[in-house]
Amino acid sequence: MFEVRVEAGFCAAHYLKNYHGKCESLHGHNYKVYAHARGKSLDGGGMLLDFTELKKALRAVCGSLDHTNLNDIEEFDQNPSAERIAVYIYRAILQQIPSLALDAKSDVHLYAVDVFETDTNRARYIAE
Template sequence: MSKIRITKQFTFETGHALYGYDGKCKNVHGHSYKLSVTVMGSPIDDTENVKYGMVIDFGDLKKIVKQEIVDVFDHATVFNKNTPHVELAKELSDRGHHVILVDYQPTSENMVIDFAEKIKTNLPEGILLHSLKLQETETSFAEWYQADNT
Protein backbone atom coordinates (compact mmCIF):
# COMPACT_ATOMS: atom_id res chain seq x y z
CA MET A 1 0.00 0.00 0.00
CA SER A 2 1.27 3.46 -0.85
CA LYS A 3 2.41 5.83 1.87
CA ILE A 4 0.85 9.28 1.56
CA ARG A 5 1.66 12.52 3.35
CA ILE A 6 -1.08 15.00 4.16
CA THR A 7 -0.64 18.47 5.63
CA LYS A 8 -2.95 20.72 7.61
CA GLN A 9 -2.10 24.32 8.45
CA PHE A 10 -2.97 26.24 11.61
CA THR A 11 -2.53 29.81 12.85
CA PHE A 12 -2.33 31.24 16.35
CA GLU A 13 -1.08 34.35 18.12
CA THR A 14 1.50 33.93 20.87
CA GLY A 15 3.76 36.25 22.82
CA HIS A 16 7.13 35.39 24.29
CA ALA A 17 10.43 36.82 25.49
CA LEU A 18 13.90 35.31 25.25
CA TYR A 19 15.66 35.71 28.57
CA GLY A 20 19.34 36.62 28.23
CA TYR A 21 19.12 37.21 24.49
CA ASP A 22 21.34 40.01 23.13
CA GLY A 23 18.78 41.54 20.77
CA LYS A 24 15.26 42.95 20.62
CA CYS A 25 13.66 39.56 21.29
CA LYS A 26 14.66 39.84 24.95
CA ASN A 27 11.58 42.09 25.20
CA VAL A 28 8.08 40.67 25.40
CA HIS A 29 6.65 40.57 21.88
CA GLY A 30 4.35 38.41 19.81
CA HIS A 31 4.01 36.58 16.53
CA SER A 32 1.24 35.41 14.26
CA TYR A 33 2.48 31.84 14.05
CA LYS A 34 1.68 29.49 11.18
CA LEU A 35 2.05 25.79 11.91
CA SER A 36 2.07 23.19 9.12
CA VAL A 37 1.57 19.63 10.34
CA THR A 38 2.39 16.78 7.95
CA VAL A 39 1.50 13.21 8.82
CA MET A 40 2.11 10.02 6.86
CA GLY A 41 0.22 6.78 6.48
CA SER A 42 -1.63 4.56 4.07
CA PRO A 43 -5.13 5.46 2.90
CA ILE A 44 -7.81 3.30 4.52
CA ASP A 45 -8.68 0.54 2.04
CA ASP A 46 -11.76 -0.84 3.79
CA THR A 47 -14.68 0.17 1.57
CA GLU A 48 -17.06 -0.22 4.54
CA ASN A 49 -15.13 2.35 6.62
CA VAL A 50 -16.63 5.86 6.50
CA LYS A 51 -13.06 7.19 6.26
CA TYR A 52 -12.33 5.02 3.20
CA GLY A 53 -9.55 6.52 1.09
CA MET A 54 -8.24 8.80 3.85
CA VAL A 55 -4.90 8.60 5.66
CA ILE A 56 -6.56 10.47 8.54
CA ASP A 57 -9.63 12.66 8.46
CA PHE A 58 -8.44 16.29 8.31
CA GLY A 59 -11.02 17.00 11.03
CA ASP A 60 -9.45 14.40 13.33
CA LEU A 61 -5.99 15.88 12.77
CA LYS A 62 -7.40 19.35 13.41
CA LYS A 63 -8.92 18.20 16.70
CA ILE A 64 -5.55 16.86 17.93
CA VAL A 65 -3.54 19.95 16.96
CA LYS A 66 -6.13 22.41 18.27
CA GLN A 67 -6.36 20.59 21.61
CA GLU A 68 -2.62 20.16 22.12
CA ILE A 69 -1.23 23.35 20.52
CA VAL A 70 -3.57 26.00 19.14
CA ASP A 71 -6.07 26.21 22.01
CA VAL A 72 -3.22 26.17 24.54
CA PHE A 73 -0.83 28.66 22.91
CA ASP A 74 -3.25 31.04 21.18
CA HIS A 75 -3.19 34.47 22.84
CA ALA A 76 -0.82 33.23 25.54
CA THR A 77 2.58 34.53 26.58
CA VAL A 78 5.33 31.92 26.92
CA PHE A 79 8.27 32.21 29.30
CA ASN A 80 11.12 29.91 30.30
CA LYS A 81 10.26 29.02 33.89
CA ASN A 82 13.95 28.53 34.73
CA THR A 83 14.74 32.26 34.42
CA PRO A 84 13.81 35.43 36.30
CA HIS A 85 11.00 35.83 33.75
CA VAL A 86 9.04 33.62 36.14
CA GLU A 87 8.43 36.75 38.23
CA LEU A 88 6.97 38.61 35.24
CA ALA A 89 4.91 35.54 34.39
CA LYS A 90 3.45 35.47 37.90
CA GLU A 91 2.58 39.16 37.75
CA LEU A 92 0.84 38.76 34.38
CA SER A 93 -0.97 35.65 35.53
CA ASP A 94 -2.14 37.40 38.70
CA ARG A 95 -3.61 40.11 36.45
CA GLY A 96 -5.60 37.56 34.47
CA HIS A 97 -3.28 37.01 31.51
CA HIS A 98 -2.85 33.57 29.94
CA VAL A 99 0.76 32.59 30.68
CA ILE A 100 2.56 29.37 29.81
CA LEU A 101 5.75 28.39 31.62
CA VAL A 102 7.99 25.96 29.77
CA ASP A 103 11.27 24.17 30.55
CA TYR A 104 13.05 25.71 27.56
CA GLN A 105 13.92 29.02 25.93
CA PRO A 106 10.74 29.70 23.89
CA THR A 107 12.37 29.99 20.48
CA SER A 108 10.68 28.64 17.37
CA GLU A 109 13.23 25.84 17.34
CA ASN A 110 12.37 24.67 20.85
CA MET A 111 8.65 25.23 20.40
CA VAL A 112 8.56 23.02 17.30
CA ILE A 113 10.32 20.22 19.24
CA ASP A 114 7.73 20.55 22.03
CA PHE A 115 4.86 20.57 19.53
CA ALA A 116 6.19 17.45 17.79
CA GLU A 117 6.16 15.49 21.06
CA LYS A 118 2.64 16.66 21.92
CA ILE A 119 1.26 15.75 18.50
CA LYS A 120 3.07 12.40 18.13
CA THR A 121 1.64 11.02 21.36
CA ASN A 122 -1.94 11.75 20.22
CA LEU A 123 -1.91 10.38 16.68
CA PRO A 124 -3.84 7.19 15.97
CA GLU A 125 -1.97 3.94 15.45
CA GLY A 126 -0.50 3.69 11.96
CA ILE A 127 -0.25 7.47 11.49
CA LEU A 128 3.25 8.94 11.79
CA LEU A 129 4.20 12.55 12.29
CA HIS A 130 6.38 13.31 9.28
CA SER A 131 7.22 16.99 9.80
CA LEU A 132 6.29 20.32 11.32
CA LYS A 133 6.99 23.81 10.07
CA LEU A 134 6.55 26.65 12.55
CA GLN A 135 6.66 30.04 10.86
CA GLU A 136 6.98 33.06 13.16
CA THR A 137 7.31 35.72 10.46
CA GLU A 138 6.92 35.77 6.68
CA THR A 139 10.62 35.03 6.28
CA SER A 140 11.56 33.02 9.39
CA PHE A 141 10.61 29.50 10.37
CA ALA A 142 11.82 26.33 12.09
CA GLU A 143 11.25 22.83 10.75
CA TRP A 144 11.17 19.44 12.47
CA TYR A 145 11.43 16.19 10.51
CA GLN A 146 10.94 12.71 12.00
CA ALA A 147 13.65 11.36 9.70
CA ASP A 148 16.16 13.70 11.36
CA ASN A 149 15.15 12.56 14.85
CA THR A 150 15.33 8.76 14.73
Protein backbone atom coordinates in the same frame (compact mmCIF):
# COMPACT_ATOMS: atom_id res chain seq x y z
CA MET B 1 4.88 7.88 0.05
CA PHE B 2 1.84 10.01 0.80
CA GLU B 3 1.77 13.15 2.91
CA VAL B 4 -1.03 15.27 4.33
CA ARG B 5 -0.73 18.65 6.00
CA VAL B 6 -3.09 20.60 8.23
CA GLU B 7 -2.76 24.17 9.43
CA ALA B 8 -3.68 26.14 12.54
CA GLY B 9 -2.44 29.26 14.27
CA PHE B 10 -2.20 31.14 17.51
CA CYS B 11 -1.15 34.54 18.84
CA ALA B 12 1.34 34.65 21.69
CA ALA B 13 4.05 36.72 23.32
CA HIS B 14 7.58 35.66 24.21
CA TYR B 15 11.13 36.85 24.69
CA LEU B 16 14.41 35.03 24.22
CA LYS B 17 16.98 34.78 26.99
CA ASN B 18 20.67 34.74 26.05
CA TYR B 19 19.84 36.57 22.84
CA HIS B 20 21.28 39.99 22.04
CA GLY B 21 18.87 41.92 19.85
CA LYS B 22 15.25 42.96 19.55
CA CYS B 23 13.93 39.51 20.46
CA GLU B 24 15.31 39.67 24.00
CA SER B 25 12.44 42.06 24.78
CA LEU B 26 8.85 40.90 25.19
CA HIS B 27 7.10 40.85 21.81
CA GLY B 28 4.42 38.87 20.02
CA HIS B 29 3.77 36.87 16.89
CA ASN B 30 0.81 35.57 14.95
CA TYR B 31 2.16 32.04 14.63
CA LYS B 32 1.14 29.75 11.79
CA VAL B 33 1.65 26.02 12.34
CA TYR B 34 1.63 23.12 9.89
CA ALA B 35 1.50 19.48 10.98
CA HIS B 36 2.58 16.89 8.38
CA ALA B 37 1.75 13.17 8.46
CA ARG B 38 3.27 10.57 6.12
CA GLY B 39 2.65 6.98 5.19
CA LYS B 40 2.99 4.46 2.39
CA SER B 41 -0.55 3.19 2.05
CA LEU B 42 -4.09 4.48 1.94
CA ASP B 43 -7.08 3.18 3.86
CA GLY B 44 -10.18 1.65 2.27
CA GLY B 45 -11.58 5.13 1.64
CA GLY B 46 -8.48 6.18 -0.27
CA MET B 47 -7.13 8.39 2.52
CA LEU B 48 -3.83 8.38 4.36
CA LEU B 49 -5.40 9.95 7.44
CA ASP B 50 -8.61 11.76 8.18
CA PHE B 51 -7.76 15.48 8.04
CA THR B 52 -10.33 16.08 10.77
CA GLU B 53 -8.47 13.98 13.35
CA LEU B 54 -5.11 15.67 12.81
CA LYS B 55 -6.66 19.13 12.52
CA LYS B 56 -8.57 18.66 15.79
CA ALA B 57 -5.38 17.74 17.66
CA LEU B 58 -3.37 20.60 16.16
CA ARG B 59 -6.10 23.15 16.90
CA ALA B 60 -6.33 21.96 20.51
CA VAL B 61 -2.59 22.41 21.04
CA CYS B 62 -2.55 25.81 19.34
CA GLY B 63 -5.61 26.84 21.36
CA SER B 64 -3.75 26.09 24.58
CA LEU B 65 -0.92 28.41 23.48
CA ASP B 66 -3.16 31.21 22.18
CA HIS B 67 -2.88 34.57 23.97
CA THR B 68 -0.22 33.38 26.41
CA ASN B 69 3.27 34.45 27.32
CA LEU B 70 5.17 31.40 26.12
CA ASN B 71 7.92 32.06 28.65
CA ASP B 72 5.44 31.02 31.35
CA ILE B 73 5.29 27.45 29.97
CA GLU B 74 7.76 25.31 31.90
CA GLU B 75 8.78 23.09 28.97
CA PHE B 76 10.31 26.05 27.14
CA ASP B 77 12.80 26.69 29.96
CA GLN B 78 12.30 30.46 29.60
CA ASN B 79 13.48 30.28 25.97
CA PRO B 80 10.51 29.63 23.66
CA SER B 81 12.29 29.69 20.32
CA ALA B 82 10.40 28.63 17.22
CA GLU B 83 12.39 25.39 17.27
CA ARG B 84 11.28 24.59 20.83
CA ILE B 85 7.69 25.50 20.00
CA ALA B 86 7.78 23.09 17.03
CA VAL B 87 8.93 20.11 19.12
CA TYR B 88 6.47 21.03 21.89
CA ILE B 89 3.58 20.97 19.41
CA TYR B 90 4.85 17.72 17.87
CA ARG B 91 4.89 16.00 21.27
CA ALA B 92 1.51 17.44 22.26
CA ILE B 93 -0.11 16.08 19.08
CA LEU B 94 1.31 12.63 19.82
CA GLN B 95 -0.18 12.77 23.30
CA GLN B 96 -3.58 13.16 21.64
CA ILE B 97 -2.97 10.70 18.79
CA PRO B 98 -0.38 8.14 19.99
CA SER B 99 -0.88 6.01 16.88
CA LEU B 100 1.01 8.65 14.87
CA ALA B 101 4.28 8.04 16.73
CA LEU B 102 7.14 6.61 14.66
CA ASP B 103 7.37 3.53 16.86
CA ALA B 104 3.62 2.86 16.76
CA LYS B 105 2.34 -0.09 14.74
CA SER B 106 0.56 2.24 12.31
CA ASP B 107 1.92 2.88 8.82
CA VAL B 108 1.04 6.56 9.21
CA HIS B 109 3.22 8.79 11.37
CA LEU B 110 3.49 12.45 12.32
CA TYR B 111 6.44 13.48 10.18
CA ALA B 112 7.04 17.16 10.88
CA VAL B 113 5.75 20.32 12.50
CA ASP B 114 6.48 23.73 11.01
CA VAL B 115 6.19 26.89 13.11
CA PHE B 116 6.16 30.20 11.27
CA GLU B 117 6.85 33.32 13.34
CA THR B 118 6.41 35.40 10.21
CA ASP B 119 5.54 34.58 6.61
CA THR B 120 9.25 34.21 5.84
CA ASN B 121 10.70 32.72 9.06
CA ARG B 122 10.03 29.07 9.84
CA ALA B 123 11.41 26.42 12.16
CA ARG B 124 10.71 22.75 11.51
CA TYR B 125 10.90 19.71 13.77
CA ILE B 126 11.19 16.39 11.91
CA ALA B 127 10.59 13.04 13.58
CA GLU B 128 13.51 10.62 13.46
